[in-house]
Amino acid sequence: MEGNQKERRAISQIEEIFGEHEGYRRAHARGTGYKGTFEGSGQAMELTDAAHFRQAKVPVLVRFSHFSPDPTWADAMSPVKGMAIQFKIGPEEVTNIVSVTSPVFFTHSPERFMEMLEVSRSFQRGRPKLGELAELLMDFPEVRAMFSSVKKMTVPESFATGIYHSIHAFYFEKKGKRQAVKYLFEPEAGEDKRSLKDMKDLPFGYYEQELAERIARSPASFKLYAIIGEAGDPTDDPTRDWPKDRERVYLGRLTIEAPEAEAEQALYDPTVMTAGISCSDDPILQFRRGAYRHSYEKRIAENEGTKKH
Ligand code: HEM
Numbered sequence: 001m002e003g004n005q006k007e008r009r010a011i012s013q014i015e016e017i018f019g020e021h022e023g024y025r026r027a028h029a030r031g032t033g034y035k036g037t038f039e040g041s042g043q044a045m046e047l048t049d050a051a052h053f054r055q056a057k058v059p060v061l062v063r064f065s066h067f068s069p070d071p072t073w074a075d076a077m078s079p080v081k082g083m084a085i086q087f088k089i090g091p092e093e094v095t096n097i098v099s100v101t102s103p104v105f106f107t108h109s110p111e112r113f114m115e116m117l118e119v120s121r122s123f124q125r126g127r128p129k130l131g132e133l134a135e136l137l138m139d140f141p142e143v144r145a146m147f148s149s150v151k152k153m154t155v156p157e158s159f160a161t162g163i164y165h166s167i168h169a170f171y172f173e174k175k176g177k178r179q180a181v182k183y184l185f186e187p188e189a190g191e192d193k194r195s196l197k198d199m200k201d202l203p204f205g206y207y208e209q210e211l212a213e214r215i216a217r218s219p220a221s222f223k224l225y226a227i228i229g230e231a232g233d234p235t236d237d238p239t240r241d242w243p244k245d246r247e248r249v250y251l252g253r254l255t256i257e258a259p260e261a262e263a264e265q266a267l268y269d270p271t272v273m274t275a276g277i278s279c280s281d282d283p284i285l286q287f288r289r290g291a292y293r294h295s296y297e298k299r300i301a302e303n304e305g306t307k308k309h
Contacts, residue, residue: 007110013121014027022299029070034061034260036059036060051090051095060086061262061263062085062256075207080100082100097166103241106143107142108142110283155196158210161192166270168285185224269289271285
């Protein structure tokens with residue numbers, strides 16, 4: 001398939017399985033938008049001149065989300081939560097980080113991702129259960145590993161108390177040198193977890209409401225770190241995390257201050273970044289560019305058509 005054809009096909013496959021939910025993102029459909037600031041630490045200046053990591057404050061849009069492509073799924077059905085950030089570093093310039101509460105993704109190539117979607121089509125329509133999906137995907141060894149960790153998985157108690165990972169590697173670049181990094185956000189409120197079992201009685205929309213109440217009392221904040229890759233750490237395979245002992249550089253502090261409608265509409269393309277940072281050759285990361293653009297164009301057209309916001 002040529003051009004963005006593959007990405008478009010993947011979006012159609014998602015719609016066939018999880019339903020077409022007009023006006024919503026085709027993944028991470030339900031979420032909540034905020035604005036705030038990011039204050040760079042200036043501690044990565046030897047590795048990159050990227051504007052948002054200098055010692056200065058920039059405005060940000062932040063969107064928290066539940067991973068499901070179906071916005072009607074209960075909070076508990078989406079054990080993985082997302083945090084997407086757009087740093088507004090200039091009048092016309094933004095740079096993004098899109099992160100989730102899992103250090104790894106479940107597949108390493110777009111082709112494999114689409115194969116898995118194909119298998120999942122036999123999935124009972126409407127309200128598929130994670131258990132049924134797990135059974136269907138047991139032939140994929142990488143999925144087996146992921147589901148066994150989901151069973152033991154804990155979920156953040158609040159959007160504001162999760163540890164969020166970029167999963168993919170990126171390069172910091174300066175003076176002809178480059179350094180592989182991954183991003184990690186740690187909540188200043190401390191990590192707070194519940195088991196999947198404890199989540200089943202949560203009311204629909206609990207996470208959005210809890211966050212709104214929390215931020216009405218005081219801002220939520222995260223510390224952002226760059227994990228410094230070493231020789232041999234994979235930069236093109238999102239199913240493989242790096243060893244835990246890697247050095248970290250503190251990049252700055254994210255503060256989330258108030259609800260913001262623009263943050264719900266925005267496109268957080270994980271490949272959009274400013275000078276001083278570049279994408280790794282991870283095929284999943286490259287694939288996301290076209291898939292997000294296509295989903296964005298669909299939902300914006302649908303929202304304009306129905307005036308639904
Ligand atoms: C084959 C790989 C993937 C595909 C096809 C895919 C697809 C999508 C799509 C279509 C959207 C909605 C975009 C929009 O309408 O703006 C989305 C959102 C999202 N994805 Fe992915 N994704 C993939 C991998 C990942 C990975 C590896 C991560 C881990 C960081 C991730 C995290 C997110 C998050 C946090 C959002 C919500 C962003 C927002 O709030 O706007 N995705 N994904």
